[in-house]
Amino acid sequence: MELFPHKDISALDSLFKAARKVAILSHVHPDGDALGSSTAIALYLGSIGKESACILPNTVSDTLSYIPSPSVRYFYADKQLKRAEEWIRESDLIVLADANAFSRTDVLEQAAKESQVHKVLLDHHLNPDRENFALVFSTPEISSASEVVFWVLRELGCRMEGEIGKALMTGMTTDTNNFANSVFPSTFAMASELIANGVDRDAILQQIYNSYRENRVRLIGYMQHKEMHILPEGASYMVLTKKLLREFGAEEGETEGLVNIPLAIKEVRLSVLLKEDDGLFRVSVRSKKGTSAQNLALQYFHGGGHENAAGGKLFIGSDITTAEDAPAYVERILKEFLG
Ligand SMILES: [Mn+2]
Missing domain, CATH: 3.10.310.30 (Diaminopimelate Epimerase; Chain A, domain 1)
Structure with a gap:
């Protein structure tokens, strides 16, 4: 499925390839979609040899603790604001996932806005703040930021399986409330491909819905x-x-x-x-x-x-x-x- 213009995909490819250090940000009180979409981007960047970190305004809740990958670096601003800001300042590319503007990143907004590097938005909320981004992949016609990331990374040649698959399946599932809202044909196509590639949806559902205290x-x-x-x-x-x-x-x-x-x-x-x-x-x-x-x-x-x-x-x-x-x-x- 081609949901974004080819020229934008190849522009992103160039930005990723040129980057040395990347900061991936998401919204306050990160949910499954915020954590899943940013984790998948970091895993992809790692696979092409790029240094990156997921920088989140708050520590993630225990219920999502199965998503963070041991091969991804995470900074939580409520615990390590200085280091989070430092990473943003040192990055030569900033990615924002699952938020339509840097204002949604709370305490990280200033550092992100002050930086003069290229910025990329991957989101599904209304009214994306296009002005502050060199590249925008955003439409409310897609279930979740995780689904946006799925289609974009896939176009970049990324195999949609393993930890990336698990992170994206989780974000899509929590944002759609397990296929109850904001579901499009592309959403089922994504789920179908992930399952065909071996992503264990049953295990994910157990984690999300049957692991409450x-x-x-x-x-x-x-x-x-x-x-x-x-x-x-x-x-x-x-x-x-x-x-x-x-x-x-x-x-x-x-x-x-x-x-x-x-x-x-x-x-x-x-x-x-x-x-x-x-x-x-x-x-x-x-x-x-x-x-x-x-x-x-x-x-x-x-x-x-x-x-x-x-x-x-x-x-x-x-x-x-x-x-x-x-x-x-x-x-x-x-x-x-x-x-
Ligand atoms: Mn979302």
Whole structure:
């Protein structure tokens, strides 16, 4: 499948071949797609003899710990900001994967923007920041950044198997919620080729969906039973407080998927999850076709994303006065949005 212009592929080939040291960046709170797509790029660069590092704003959650490759160098900015910035400054090529702009890399944004080297974007979000990149491979018509990377690396002659296959299969699977959303003919073609090349999809599914800690399953159950509020307008919201996160001992990445659950209810077309953090709530929004999660995130939560999967923030002290005001605020804006 030729999804990107041949001239862009050969331009990328030249950039990769000319590079000496490459920095591969991705978004804050890296998920399966961020980690999978950047890992695959690093593995490919290693296979053609290039030095590279995946530079991520945060340490990855335990649930994704099977992806990082022993043959790839990783820097996590929350633990090694200085070294991460140093690597970016010393690199003669910067790649951004699974984010539409450097602003999504949080503390790494400045170092990435200050660098005057060539920059390449591989992504699937709307509104890519084309201005800051020499080359852009991005379309929302592809399931995931991992799928974008799959088609691009394949054109470069990379064999789509082994660790690269595992990383990309993981990113595509988590971003599509196991083939439930944003799936295109090319997505099945990718999966088919990876399986034919020996990628163990069963093992990956075991890791993603059947390796939860007991606490995580109990927290998900508790939220559905006690904290899932349904509005007659066809919306659901849940507020996950720091107190609950502490009580259940929830770790980074362990609330992944929770926001999708209320959409199982026939009448619910919009689901909002508020997760308390320092001074703010992190907001996840999901919707069914015909209702825009993206517009809600844009209008009320300083955020954005995809049409049916978006996110943002709700600031305590400006958007709302105290954390306790969150439920009333969300109820009001959901009524306004759907009314
Ligand atoms: Mn993604």
